[in-house]
Amino acid sequence: MYARNLSLSFGTQIVYDAAQFNIGQRDHVGIVGVNGAGKSTLFNIITGRIIPDSGHIDTGGVRIGYLPQVIDINNQDISVFDFLISGRPIEKLNAQLESLYLALAENPDDEQTAEEISKTQHELEYYDAYGAEDALLAMIENMRIDASLLDKKISELSGGQKSKVAFARMLYSMPEIMLLDEPTNHLDATTRDFVTKFLQKYRGCIMVISHDNDFLNAVANKIMHVDKQTHKIFVFDGNHDAYKRKAAALKHARAVKIAEEERHIEHLSDFIARANAASPTRHAMKRAGHVRAAQLQKILANRTQREQIYKKVKMDLSPLHTGARHPIHIDDLWFRYPGARLLYRKLSFIIEGGERFLIVGENGAGKSTLLKLIMGQLTPERGTIDINPKTEIAYYAQELEQLNPDDRVIDAVASDDYTDTQLRAALGNFLFSGTDIFKKISVLSPGERARVAMCKIILRRANMLILDEPTNHLDPDTQAIIGDNFRDFTGTIIVVSHNPDFVEQIGITRMLVLPTGRIEDYDHEKLEYYYSVNNKE
Numbered sequence: 001m002y003a004r005n006l007s008l009s010f011g012t013q014i015v016y017d018a019a020q021f022n023i024g025q026r027d028h029v030g031i032v033g034v035n036g037a038g039k040s041t042l043f044n045i046i047t048g049r050i051i052p053d054s055g056h057i058d059t060g061g062v063r064i065g066y067l068p069q070v071i072d073i074n075n076q077d078i079s080v081f082d083f084l085i086s087g088r089p090i091e092k093l094n095a096q097l098e099s100l101y102l103a104l105a106e107n108p109d110d111e112q113t114a115e116e117i118s119k120t121q122h123e124l125e126y127y128d129a130y131g132a133e134d135a136l137l138a139m140i141e142n143m144r145i146d147a148s149l150l151d152k153k154i155s156e157l158s159g160g161q162k163s164k165v166a167f168a169r170m171l172y173s174m175p176e177i178m179l180l181d182e183p184t185n186h187l188d189a190t191t192r193d194f195v196t197k198f199l200q201k202y203r204g205c206i207m208v209i210s211h212d213n214d215f216l217n218a219v220a221n222k223i224m225h226v227d228k229q230t231h232k233i234f235v236f237d238g239n240h241d242a243y244k245r246k247a248a249a250l251k252h253a254r255a256v257k258i259a260e261e262e263r264h265i266e267h268l269s270d271f272i273a274r275a276n277a278a279s280p281t282r283h284a285m286k287r288a289g290h291v292r293a294a295q296l297q298k299i300l301a302n303r304t305q306r307e308q309i310y311k312k313v314k315m316d317l318s319p320l321h322t323g324a325r326h327p328i329h330i331d332d333l334w335f336r337y338p339g340a341r342l343l344y345r346k347l348s349f350i351i352e353g354g355e356r357f358l359i360v361g362e363n364g365a366g367k368s369t370l371l372k373l374i375m376g377q378l379t380p381e382r383g384t385i386d387i388n389p390k391t392e393i394a395y396y397a398q399e400l401e402q403l404n405p406d407d408r409v410i411d412a413v414a415s416d417d418y419t420d421t422q423l424r425a426a427l428g429n430f431l432f433s434g435t436d437i438f439k440k441i442s443v444l445s446p447g448e449r450a451r452v453a454m455c456k457i458i459l460r461r462a463n464m465l466i467l468d469e470p471t472n473h474l475d476p477d478t479q480a481i482i483g484d485n486f487r488d489f490t491g492t493i494i495v496v497s498h499n500p501d502f503v504e505q506i507g508i509t510r511m512l513v514l515p516t517g518r519i520e521d522y523d524h525e526k527l528e529y530y531y532s533v534n535n536k537e
Contacts, residue, residue, distance in 0.1 A: 001058065001060065002021065002057070003022075006019040006052055007052060012435060013435065015041055015231065018055065019055075020232075028199065028202070028220050029205075030209075031210075032226070033225055035431070036436070039226050039445070040069065042233075046064065046207075047179070062175075064177045066181075067178075067183055069209075079152065081150040086169075088172065088174065097117065100113055104117065144188070144191050149364075156337060156340065160186040171198060175204065176205065177204065180207070182473065183195070185469075186363065196215065200218065206219065213476075217240045220239050221237070223239070258304050275288060275290075318489075318491075319461055323491055326388065327390070328351040328374065328387055330347060330349055330385050332383040333346070334380060334382035335369065336381060343515065344515075346383075347517045351492060354491065356493045356508045357512065358497065359512045360514070361514030371494070374466065392464065396453055396468060403452060405442035406442065408438050408440055409439050413452065417459075429455070429485055431478060431481060432452075446472075449473070450473045454485070463492065465489065466493075467495040469497060470482075495508075504524065508522040509521070509522055511526075
């Protein structure tokens with residue numbers, strides 16, 4: 001696969017400027033870059049969802065499989081098993097082959113039909129038609145998809161379950177180019193280990209966007225850096241550690257070059273100032289000044305840009321109103337989805353004012369469901385959820401459905417309580433600066449949308465935040481910056497998160513373990529255990 005002179009802009013926002021790259025048929029490529037650099041956009045160009053302004057990407061016309069960050073399965077009424085088995089079009093190819101044989105029987109001398117039969121048989125061989133069902137059952141087992149899910153409709157799955165099922169189907173489908181966007185977000189240690197080994201042995205091209213550096217070290221033989229500043233794409237040989245060493249050396253060389261350019265600019269500026277101040281009769285000095293001025297303009301037009309440094313602006317984002325001593329009391333809660341098993345039986349707990357409360361548990365245990373019950377989006381079968389009248393809740397949903405795609409960034413967070421300057425400052429704390437604030441939500445990457453949603457709820461100045469997987473789409477550096485905003489929050493936080501670094505950063509005090517309903521004091525080692533053993537996401 002290769003890209004030539006790839007250029008793309010959204011309005012005035014440049015994504016790529018004559019970018020180029022070349023990767024081999026068997027390369028396993030990790031794609032890195034800051035949120036909004038154009039990593040997911042690259043996948044959308046490869047799959048034809050976005051047409052570049054100029055240039056092109058040539059994939060050679062091979063089979064492409066794509067696993068996006070946000071899973072959107074069109075047919076929500078299909079069963080999980082039927083969705084999985086449809087990953088290889090064997091039934092369709094067999095029907096096509098039968099039709100072709102009937103056509104050939106009627107016209108034995110039809111060479112085109114004979115060629116179509118040969119092509120279809122080759123396709124069936126590629127998909128291993130006879131061994132496909134065994135391969136699927138092995139994939140289901142290795143991906144730890146519970147047998148009880150196979151007859152369920154896709155619409156009945158949680159977000160984590162959909163992600164895992166979509167990933168399993170992708171691996172089973174055997175594409176020649178595999179595009180994976182943050183594939184480890186919902187994997188426990190055992191499933192992650194299987195996926196890592198599977199990808200290491202995969203005899204095709206893999207392109208994976210991931211903030212999981214250990215995963216990239218294990219599966220990638222090349223790293224592609226999408227540079228947000230230069231709008232170019234650079235490919236480095238080696239895994240992520242090798243890339244970091246090379247990138248550090250390039251960063252140092254860049255700093256040296258910038259320093260040299262600045263010294264040259266200062267020297268030229270001084271000379272031009274002296275030339276301008278010189279007597280009109282000093283013609284040689286004046287001519288030299290004009291020459292230096294031309295040199296200075298050329299250097300300024302092509303100078304190396306410094307990396308953008310984000311500075312946190314101190315703002316008073318403490319809750320507007322004091323919360324209750326016990327903001328939420330859940331008593332004897334029972335809940336199940338229609339036709340499904342009970343998620344909670346006699347679940348009871350009390351949230352303390354000002355605490356950081358973490359909900360952990362396996363995929364399908366009801367973590368996100370519990371948040372939706374608290375928010376009143378679902379109704380319990382039995383029991384009560386008592387929210388104190390003093391409790392004001394701001395809710396961050398994993399699916400980011402609270403954002404209007406037609407809004408600009410600054411419009412999405414706008415409030416009569418803040419001036420334009422204050423809104424810009426708040427957005428700066430969430431890494432939006434300059435013209436970024438005028439981008440439409442619809443053109444943002446998942447990571448950028450997540451940052452907008454988090455800024456929006458912080459600006460609400462509610463006394464309770466409910467956060468559902470807030471770091472899913474963020475790179476580690478961005479997670480750390482965003483985590484500072486939540487660490488400084490003085491109200492109560494209830495969070496579902498699979499990210500131990502973020503959990504540590506915001507200062508979790510207690511944990512609710514599902515499906516048991518057990519409440520435990522926070523302990524890092526205990527949390528790591530639940531993530532690695534119990535958490536099947």
